[in-house]
Amino acid sequence: xxxxxxxxxxxxxxxxxxxxxxxxxxxxxxxxxxxxxxxxxxxxxxxxxxxxxxxxxxxxxxxxxxxxxxxxxxxxxxxxxxxxxxxxxxxxxxxxxxxxxxxxxxxxxxxxxxxxxxxxxxxxxxxxxxxxxxxxxxxxxxxxxxxxxxxxxxxxxxxxxxxxxxxxxxxxxxxxxxxxxxxxxxxxxxxxxxxxxxxxxxxxxxxxxxxxxxxxxxxxxxxxxxxxxxxxxxxxxx
Amino acid sequence: xxxxxxxxxxxxxxxxxxxxxxxxxxxxxxxxxxxxxxxxxxxxxxxxxxxxxxxxxxxxxxxxxxxxxxxxxxxxxxxxxxxxxxxxxxxxxxxxxxxxxxxxxxxxxxxxxxxxxxxxxxxxxxxxxxxxxxxxxxxxxxxxxxxxxxxxxxxxxxxxxxxxxxxxxxxxxxxxxxxxxxxxxxxxxxxxxxxxxxxxxxxxxxxxxxxxxxxxxxxxxxxxxxxxxxxxxxxxxxxxxxxxxxxxxxxxxxxxxxxxxxxxxxxxxxxxxxxxxxxxxxxxxxxxxxxxxxxxxxxxxxxxxxxxxxxxxxxxxxxxxxxxxxxxxxxxxxxxxxxxxxxxxxxxxxxxxxxxxxxxxxxxxxxxxxxxxxxxxxxxxxxxxxxxxxxxxxxxxxxx
Numbered sequence: 001x002x003x004x005x006x007x008x009x010x011x012x013x014x015x016x017x018x019x020x021x022x023x024x025x026x027x028x029x030x031x032x033x034x035x036x037x038x039x040x041x042x043x044x045x046x047x048x049x050x051x052x053x054x055x056x057x058x059x060x061x062x063x064x065x066x067x068x069x070x071x072x073x074x075x076x077x078x079x080x081x082x083x084x085x086x087x088x089x090x091x092x093x094x095x096x097x098x099x100x101x102x103x104x105x106x107x108x109x110x111x112x113x114x115x116x117x118x119x120x121x122x123x124x125x126x127x128x129x130x131x132x133x134x135x136x137x138x139x140x141x142x143x144x145x146x147x148x149x150x151x152x153x154x155x156x157x158x159x160x161x162x163x164x165x166x167x168x169x170x171x172x173x174x175x176x177x178x179x180x181x182x183x184x185x186x187x188x189x190x191x192x193x194x195x196x197x198x199x200x201x202x203x204x205x206x207x208x209x210x211x212x213x214x215x216x217x218x219x220x221x222x223x224x225x226x227x228x229x230x231x232x233x234x235x236x237x238x
Numbered sequence: 239x240x241x242x243x244x245x246x247x248x249x250x251x252x253x254x255x256x257x258x259x260x261x262x263x264x265x266x267x268x269x270x271x272x273x274x275x276x277x278x279x280x281x282x283x284x285x286x287x288x289x290x291x292x293x294x295x296x297x298x299x300x301x302x303x304x305x306x307x308x309x310x311x312x313x314x315x316x317x318x319x320x321x322x323x324x325x326x327x328x329x330x331x332x333x334x335x336x337x338x339x340x341x342x343x344x345x346x347x348x349x350x351x352x353x354x355x356x357x358x359x360x361x362x363x364x365x366x367x368x369x370x371x372x373x374x375x376x377x378x379x380x381x382x383x384x385x386x387x388x389x390x391x392x393x394x395x396x397x398x399x400x401x402x403x404x405x406x407x408x409x410x411x412x413x414x415x416x417x418x419x420x421x422x423x424x425x426x427x428x429x430x431x432x433x434x435x436x437x438x439x440x441x442x443x444x445x446x447x448x449x450x451x452x453x454x455x456x457x458x459x460x461x462x463x464x465x466x467x468x469x470x471x472x473x474x475x476x477x478x479x480x481x482x483x484x485x486x487x488x489x490x491x492x493x494x495x496x497x498x499x500x501x502x503x504x505x506x507x508x509x510x511x512x513x514x515x516x517x518x519x520x521x522x523x524x525x526x527x528x529x530x531x532x533x534x535x536x537x538x539x540x541x542x543x544x545x546x547x548x549x550x551x552x553x554x555x556x557x558x559x560x561x562x563x564x565x566x567x568x569x570x571x572x573x574x575x576x577x578x579x580x581x582x583x584x585x586x587x588x589x590x591x592x593x594x595x596x597x598x599x600x601x602x603x604x605x606x607x608x609x610x611x612x613x614x615x616x617x618x619x620x621x622x623x624x625x626x627x628x629x630x631x632x633x634x635x636x637x638x
Binding site: 002076081082083085088089091092093094095096097098099100101102103104106107108110111112113115116117119120122123124125126127128129130131132133134136137140141143144146147148150151169170173174200201232 | 242283335344348351352355356358359364369370371373374375376377379380389390391392393394395396397398404407408411412414415416417431432435436437438439440441481483484485486487488489490491499502510624625626627628
């Protein structure tokens, strides 16, 4: 079953901090701002203190996408091309200088840090996965979310795609729009929301938009266009 | 009854401190001696660490894939090369678009990024051979796909030390979704300064060899390696029968002390496989040798299985291979099943100093030379628990 319903969505980028702002953006999409992050005041202070910009962005979108009573019930999939790489690079520099690392910083730079902090803040004990897939990270994260619906068809899956601008040392090595953002989707087999069929075709390539794939998906979701292609990955309304 | 269609782990490539390939790994796994671990003082500042390093030369990354040329990808390639023939056949028969790649990793090419930045400190720019594709997590799966010519879905999972187990779980679901007809799934991780210094900073690494479940246990020994499977639909051979998953919602680096999370993932895997606890003949523990892990894991195992199930931690033999450990320990279970004969399973022994911890329930730790006599089809289980409280348990089995 490659069909799922998008029951809710939420997104955050610098200057695009409300659903109304995103509805205006999808009518006239433009590159997203590269730097900025929200406070994420809904997080307990103890946890928030240790949250990186990426974590604050990802969890702000996550919290906006799930009703409070369901925060602890959903399965979660977090996708990010770069994850905590900016913080990892700081630590790699320390390693090269033979300096001691901060144990807290080390444990908070695992790729599943956003997922783990979500689970802690939401007291969520459901399955959770984190992934990366270079240019195809958004589509592959969506597909991984579908695998969780396959494993447990009755559940809802919260899918969060988030990234921040890459540190300058590596930014020149990566050809993509530099943005700080998160898009969250609440996916289920049943319920109120558009039913989308997902497909993969190994032969087609589409040009890269000037904003992240997740933003392009959101633009399409809120439009009346029938189909969306991002690289080899395709969505169609059922 | 299992609630999913049959899923076969039909070929295995493996590399770690025990050797390259199942032929080297299997007898040394049963021998159960940690003599292949080595002492290294280049990994963490002012510390000599005993680690499970791969000393065999790794294959060269082909020139056309030079952007991916890092030790972690060479580690994966070492495993891939062992099963190149069945992988090529699957690609030919199924079509490149119908084959996927799901790989787990927690380090990706960090060891090469360390080299690149060391070069920058001396020479003012990153080492010329460095490419971001070596460092980003997605690079591992992309390398495997580009090497093999795979054109289906390609992604890397990274949930710390449960990554490798999750890759097999996702592979099974990709088959069930009808997105793929075959998936290359596994994991690779490499020794590096970052993980050695990080786990040292957390006081999680012991002096000498890790000593799981002992009252004297004092932490883990690091390791490196890779395991890769060809995952296909259908009956026969070694099957992935069950997947269980849970999150702990507790702490970034410490497990919740009651073991409720591992208990949920083990019970979930049994339910997914449609099996009662008595059906399991052997459990490969996560068994890191840290004071907290072994205590909570053994409590959970005892609640699910009682104290008679043969269990062992194989981490004293290969070190904790972090994101690769879930795939490598699934591979050890695969070997136990694949090499079973006439209803007898030879089991990997649990190496330790033999001093029981009064706070740990007295589980049946496998002794050297021990085997299990089977009355029914063999089924075995493996546990993987990651930072952030990310747990994954797999059940593997084969018919008699």
